[in-house]
Amino acid sequence: MSTLARKKGVGAVIWDYLTTVDHKKIAILYLIAGGVFFLLGGLEAMIIRIQLAVPNNDFISAGFYNEVLTMHGTTMIFLAAMPLVFAMMNAVVPIQIGARDVAFPFLNSLGFWLFFFGGVFLNLSWFLGGAPDAGWTSYASLSLASPTHGIDFYVLGLQISGLGTLIGGINFLVTIINMRAPGMTYMRMPMFTWATFVTSALILFAFPPLTVGLIFMMMDRLFGGNFFDPALGGNTIIWEHLFWIFGHPEVYILVLPAFGIFSEIFATFSRKRLFGYSSMVFATVLIGFLGFMVWAHHMFTVGMGPIANAIFAVATMAIAVPTGIKIFNWLFTMWGGSIRFTTPMMYAVAFIPSFVIGGVTGVMNATAAADYQYHDSYFVVAHFHYVIVGGVVFALLAGAHYWWPKMFGKMLDEKLGKVTFWLFFIGFHLTFFIQHFLGLMGMPRRVFTFLPGQGFETGNMISTVGAFFMAAGTVVLLANVVITTVKGKRVGNDPWEDGRTLEWAVSSPAPEYNFAQTPLVRGLDAYWIEKMEGKKGLTPAEPLGDIHMPNPSILPFVISLGLFVSAFGFLFHQDHAWGTPVGVFGLIITLGAMFFRSIIDDHGFHIHKEEVMEAEKKGAGA
Amino acid sequence: MKKWLRNWRLVSLVSAMALLLAGCGKPFLSTLQPAGEVADMQYKLMLLSTAIMVIVIAVVTIIFLYVVTRFRRRKGEENKIPKQVEGSHTLEIIWTVIPIILLIILAVPTVLYTFKLADVKPMNKKERDVVVVNVRANLYWWEFEYPDYGIITSQDLVVPTDERVYFNLKASDVKHSFWIPAVGGKMDTNTDNTNQFFLTFDDKRAEEAGRLFYGKCAELCGPSHALMDFKVKALPRAEFDQWVEKMKNAKPVASTDPVVKQGEEIFNKSCIGCHAVTPVDGRTEQARLAPNLGNFADRERIAGILEHNEENLKAWLEDPEKIKPGNKMTGTYPALSDEELEALTKYLMTLSVE
Numbered sequence: 021m022s023t024l025a026r027k028k029g030v031g032a033v034i035w036d037y038l039t040t041v042d043h044k045k046i047a048i049l050y051l052i053a054g055g056v057f058f059l060l061g062g063l064e065a066m067i068i069r070i071q072l073a074v075p076n077n078d079f080i081s082a083g084f085y086n087e088v089l090t091m092h093g094t095t096m097i098f099l100a101a102m103p104l105v106f107a108m109m110n111a112v113v114p115i116q117i118g119a120r121d122v123a124f125p126f127l128n129s130l131g132f133w134l135f136f137f138g139g140v141f142l143n144l145s146w147f148l149g150g151a152p153d154a155g156w157t158s159y160a161s162l163s164l165a166s167p168t169h170g171i172d173f174y175v176l177g178l179q180i181s182g183l184g185t186l187i188g189g190i191n192f193l194v195t196i197i198n199m200r201a202p203g204m205t206y207m208r209m210p211m212f213t214w215a216t217f218v219t220s221a222l223i224l225f226a227f228p229p230l231t232v233g234l235i236f237m238m239m240d241r242l243f244g245g246n247f248f249d250p251a252l253g254g255n256t257i258i259w260e261h262l263f264w265i266f267g268h269p270e271v272y273i274l275v276l277p278a279f280g281i282f283s284e285i286f287a288t289f290s291r292k293r294l295f296g297y298s299s300m301v302f303a304t305v306l307i308g309f310l311g312f313m314v315w316a317h318h319m320f321t322v323g324m325g326p327i328a329n330a331i332f333a334v335a336t337m338a339i340a341v342p343t344g345i346k347i348f349n350w351l352f353t354m355w356g357g358s359i360r361f362t363t364p365m366m367y368a369v370a371f372i373p374s375f376v377i378g379g380v381t382g383v384m385n386a387t388a389a390a391d392y393q394y395h396d397s398y399f400v401v402a403h404f405h406y407v408i409v410g411g412v413v414f415a416l417l418a419g420a421h422y423w424w425p426k427m428f429g430k431m432l433d434e435k436l437g438k439v440t441f442w443l444f445f446i447g448f449h450l451t452f453f454i455q456h457f458l459g460l461m462g463m464p465r466r467v468f469t470f471l472p473g474q475g476f477e478t479g480n481m482i483s484t485v486g487a488f489f490m491a492a493g494t495v496v497l498l499a500n501v502v503i504t505t506v507k508g509k510r511v512g513n514d515p516w517e518d519g520r521t522l523e524w525a526v527s528s529p530a531p532e533y534n535f536a537q538t539p540l541v542r543g544l545d546a547y548w549i550e551k552m553e554g555k556k557g558l559t560p561a562e563p564l565g566d567i568h569m570p571n572p573s574i575l576p577f578v579i580s581l582g583l584f585v586s587a588f589g590f591l592f593h594q595d596h597a598w599g600t601p602v603g604v605f606g607l608i609i610t611l612g613a614m615f616f617r618s619i620i621d622d623h624g625f626h627i628h629k630e631e632v633m634e635a636e637k638k639g640a641g642a
Numbered sequence: 643m644k645k646w647l648r649n650w651r652l653v654s655l656v657s658a659m660a661l662l663l664a665g666c667g668k669p670f671l672s673t674l675q676p677a678g679e680v681a682d683m684q685y686k687l688m689l690l691s692t693a694i695m696v697i698v699i700a701v702v703t704i705i706f707l708y709v710v711t712r713f714r715r716r717k718g719e720e721n722k723i724p725k726q727v728e729g730s731h732t733l734e735i736i737w738t739v740i741p742i743i744l745l746i747i748l749a750v751p752t753v754l755y756t757f758k759l760a761d762v763k764p765m766n767k768k769e770r771d772v773v774v775v776n777v778r779a780n781l782y783w784w785e786f787e788y789p790d791y792g793i794i795t796s797q798d799l800v801v802p803t804d805e806r807v808y809f810n811l812k813a814s815d816v817k818h819s820f821w822i823p824a825v826g827g828k829m830d831t832n833t834d835n836t837n838q839f840f841l842t843f844d845d846k847r848a849e850e851a852g853r854l855f856y857g858k859c860a861e862l863c864g865p866s867h868a869l870m871d872f873k874v875k876a877l878p879r880a881e882f883d884q885w886v887e888k889m890k891n892a893k894p895v896a897s898t899d900p901v902v903k904q905g906e907e908i909f910n911k912s913c914i915g916c917h918a919v920t921p922v923d924g925r926t927e928q929a930r931l932a933p934n935l936g937n938f939a940d941r942e943r944i945a946g947i948l949e950h951n952e953e954n955l956k957a958w959l960e961d962p963e964k965i966k967p968g969n970k971m972t973g974t975y976p977a978l979s980d981e982e983l984e985a986l987t988k989y990l991m992t993l994s995v996e
Contacts, residue, residue: 392827461667
């Protein structure tokens, strides 16, 4: 039943991806879906920047601007950055720890399809009466007052995709705890695996508060609840707390994997072991922990009083310390190294000054008394784009270039990669640096236009020009992907030549079973150790034998589709008589699929020893 | 590093930055040209934090530039394997302890100022002798009530200079945020509770800014969030007192002009259900559905954003939706003919206390 070396038609390939439970294919699914949403979010960003290029512009209307602004934030965070992070985790982490797959391959697929259907559902709002328009934070008083179904799409779509994320997080926690190869102790795990581990723990604790908030809001909007109605004893500030108890850790959910990606890249292209590995681990865990203690710094102006404001201010400043440790450790990883400026390394190097700017403005925001000025101004917009673009997006671009050969077996073109880098890097600073000053000069955020005569003209024009540079960079990247797919040359196990971790010891792309024999890990940078001892491959920890694999399944797709249908029904249950029946019907699909999953006894299948040996021979010849 | 050296560097950095930043923005709007006690405190904190952060950036940049130039792989080094260093306890302690010290330097004034800015005791005393303004934010207009004087105005806040002015802040529909950038940080107007804070308007600097500051709504509140501006007239105490007296004693003047009379009739038929025309309005908040127009003719802007002239007023009355999308006035009154527009405009322009 092995699918190795079998020629397939288009239909079969699609069916393969719909049913796959292979972490490497799921990574590709995440990459494609996240990439498409990234382009969509980018398009929305361009609309925003065009509208704000000149004062009193009427490129789009005020109401539509709020929809675009909301969808830009929501899409970029939930539907682009998160899945792209999951793409990297899925592509790399199981191989980095010497495992054949994640702990729960079925759940892995379910996580993807839930995210996917949630995202599609949210975006269908554009065609069904209007997108959400209360900002990605969707503060309760405004979102309850919103007349269209947009907020309902937001509330239901994010519940579905959030479920997928939560499942993904739990899966990686269990995978990293249980599936590590013999000898891979916690303190020998690659930094990206550590980052994934801590991130997954953050997901586990951060997504439930969001879900609670979303359920409250769903009740209020669709089922006559009054959680956020002050007239009936509700309270809108509770939404802000719930949202930010999720929302702040979310920043670290995105940025810790980014730190992990850069840690791998710095070590690889400096040809040096990561400097201060144990303190890097410690800093990652500490950032994860402190990330939960600071949410109210998003709410300094809400009127919590000076005691709460002071405590959250000081707690927030404390995060600068472990982050600083990381920055210096990266610098000293390069110190004394032999640095090769590949495209991923360019992003990594550019990340340091960019992220430091985002970090220090974060500390500035933490000074509560001064934050009364920064809050909800363009200063904050500049700050978080420096963190999220300068940190997360740079990391995702770097990681995509770095691991592209491992995922697809071909190297992205380095020349085009560098063109993308320079366009994106210049555009990024051009767009966002000036926004610090716009904010300080009194420009509030989330404005659909600005009046002339307030000194905002030049800054906004510069910012818009910068955005076009970033867009151009993205177009070059897309061209690069197409050219590479068509013309790229196949590469071997270790195309960067300086790979240190286990993923570079297997063929590119890795075989379905990852490792013919589970490797024995003898230290940090397991592959590097073997290479330095002059060995070609890894030390095996088991004899060659049959490999047990999970069966593919369409059920995750069906379960997610059911929730998608159900959400449609309930969304329209107040407007149309078919609403409730459709809602219930969707739930029946989901529960039915879950029922079949429970009663069908699925033992998986085995790839036989001979097939493995044959495949390995081919892989070595590539 | 010797202490005096560091202090000296900090001071020079701060002053260099102050010079640089002062060129930024307009004096009536920019947080970088503070015009009162609160904005001053916040500006000082900005400068201090920026100075510390510039030091951090400088240190990182120097190491960064050195590393990426000095340690790049050169020709002939393709097979060089650098020494695999595990780490250094000394270095790690240094870059843990120094940031902690820098943060403490920043945390002390932060906490101090946070408490200072929250001191609203004088406004909550039984016998208070300070100016208190009740701010009520609405989709997309601001109401300013002076409870101690029994007067109400909207869109243009009038305050005395050189003393602390205290504010009660709340919203009547969705959450907004009250922000006068040049004078001090913002505070949210919630739908759940009343927030309190104070601002001080420095007389000399108010003079330099033309005695008129720009105020903004800083919290996304709907389509016209960007247009929810207000203005602040900062007057010396004596002039402020005069203004209060005029507001208290404002009486509708019976006009002899037939056009104005016609306008008044239209107003009384279509508008008076929501808008009051006298600053002394005894109705409850819930009944005050629209901006008080008691001193409408004295205001700075039409609808908070347009230049204050008859032409703009007519445009606003004709189709408010075109000017402020999503506002609550659109569709609440029958369409007006050109003649009626003219009459209503003439009438509204007589509503003055000056």
